[in-house]
Amino acid sequence: MKKPLELKNCHIFLENYQILQYFIIRVFQVVRKSTGASHFVKHLQFTKWPDHGTPASAEGFIKYVRYVRKSHLTGPIIVHRSADVGRTGVFLCVDVVFCAIEKNFPFNIMNIVGQMREQRYGMIQTRYICI
Structure with a gap:
């Protein structure tokens, strides 16, 4: 979506997000710089x-x-x-x-x-x- 967050050991990409009535769902991909290995993190934020x-x-x-x-x-x-x-x-x-x-x-x-x-x-x- 936007530029990834560049940290010392990894890149974090916002892959997707959805704004609902009471909360926001975000999916991040975390990629380790040294190996290229990645995993996904689902972030849920209550907003009300x-x-x-x-x-x-x-x-x-x-x-x-x-x-x-x-x-x-x-x-x-x-x-x-x-x-x-x-x-x-x-x-x-x-x-x-x-x-x-x-x-x-x-x-x-x-x-x-x-x-x-x-x-x-x-x-x-x-x-x-x-x-």
């Missing part, structure tokens, strides 16, 4: 969560999480944000709840959040509306 607030409704976020879960075929999922505690924590919590529902396991959201906070200080600092 305002700074210093919460989404207007949970619908878009739930659709986003479902899409992430559906599109993940192989390899790890990397979830990130600047501090990796607030929105990232909400995403992880919703993912855990979806797993519990799929497997018919009982769950308690407050216990899930409590366990997450034990593993990472500051995870989900406030009571987000969408949880």
Whole structure:
């Protein structure tokens, strides 16, 4: 699409992107300079969560999480944000709840959040509306 991002050891090409109502899908090709070996990375960005607030409704976020879960075929999922505690924590919590529902396991959201906070200080600092 545009010029590739040139890094010391690799080139990164934006192969494709799609702007949807609640999120953007990007596909990058990462090419190692020394060998020419490449792999593709799918990047999903939720766009409807305002700074210093919460989404207007949970619908878009739930659709986003479902899409992430559906599109993940192989390899790890990397979830990130600047501090990796607030929105990232909400995403992880919703993912855990979806797993519990799929497997018919009982769950308690407050216990899930409590366990997450034990593993990472500051995870989900406030009571987000969408949880």
